[in-house]
Amino acid sequence: MAEITAALVKDLREQTGAGMMDCKSALTETKGDVEAAIDWLRKKGLSKAAKKADRVAAEGLIGISTAPGKGAVVEVNAETDFVARNDHFQGLVKLIADAALSNGGDAEAVKAAKVGDKTVQEAIASAIATIGENMSLRRAASLSVGKGVVGTYMHNSISEGLGKIGVLVAVESNGDAKELAALGRLVAMHIAATGPLALDSSSLPADVIEREKAVLADKAKASGKPDNVIEKIVESGLKSYFREVCLLDQPYVHDDKKSVAQAMKEAEGKVGAPIKITGFLRYKLGEGIEKQDNDFAAEVAAAAGKS
Known part of the structure; x- marks a missing residue:
């Protein structure tokens, strides 16, 4: 068995991009045989996957999975919108959800979770x-209630529990389950x-509130x-801000004459x-990811100039 040195690991990494x-795992499994280690990585899908890891993956799907009293939501990214229509990819997102x-809801725990004879991370690879595209589980989260329901909605749905904007909301109540x-x-x-x-408002981070107060004060x-007068303007401005960004204070979209909190009280x-x-x-799919703005025509022209 060849000694598995740092240089050997580095050499394999440079050859495969894994x-x-x-x-290191591949060399350990193959007793230091580099060629066998390359094949081991290819069989696991890790070599090909790693070579694609520098590509921006901002497309993909949001996935939701639910059971009585709980729900989970995940974002699985890919490079192109076309992949979202792929049955294999859709099945992968459902499996991950x-x-x-x-x-x-911990993404790292989900990646390590077993699905059949492999982990979620291995299924992604x-x-x-x-x-043939870079993919990743970007984030995952879950909600649960003791009594009540976890309501769901998927916007731009392409299949059950799959789409572009996924929402879970925990609604606690001992009331009628169907109505809830x-x-x-x-x-x-x-x-x-x-x-x-x-x-x-009590759930907003303190720095977000302070930033808004500073903006209002500077404007005044x-x-x-x-x-x-500035103090009163800031106080009034904050109330308006809370109505914009805090769920319970927002005008209810189904009846904007009342707030969400008022609508819930009425629904009791x-x-x-x-x-x-x-x-x-x-x-929301891709939020916060900086997408590459590639000029395809320029790329073709550049390639033609080099040929």
Whole structure:
């Protein structure tokens, strides 16, 4: 058995583009035989996958999986929108969403979770090798309730539980389950449309509130207002801001004459018990990812100039 040195691992990594730990595992499994290690990585889909790892993967699908009293949402990215129509990829996202439902919302735990005879991460690597695009589980999260429902909504749905904007909302209540499910879907639709930042003002990060206060104060100062007036302007401005970004304070999209909180209070009569929204999750595909803006015509021209 050849000694597995750092130089040997580095050499294998340069030949295959696979990760350092994957290369070390491959050499260990093959007793230091580099050629056999290359084949081992190819069979695992890790060599081909690693070579694609520098490509920006901002397309893909949001996936949702639910069970009574709980739900999970995941974002699985790929390089092109075309892949979202691929049956293999759709099956992969459903598999990952189910794994998130069973294993909680931590993305690393989901990647390590077993699905059949392989882990989720290995299933992703296999799909990369089969489909030929870089893919990744970007994030995962879950919600649950003791009593009540986890309402769901998928916007731009292409299949059951798959789409471009996925929402979960925890609605706690001892009321009628059927009515709660319908209400949960309506609230989830509201969240998809409005994109609230937090459940209420107390849930907003302190730095977000301070930043908004500073903006309001600076605007008021620029207009020459005295300090006592500035204080009132900031207070009023914050209330308006909370109505924009806090779910319970937002005008309800299904009846904008009332807030979401007021709509939930009104719905208690129909449900037959008090209602409390305790949390929500809203995943929009690709949000926060800087996509490469490639000029295809320029690329072709550049390639022609080099040929």
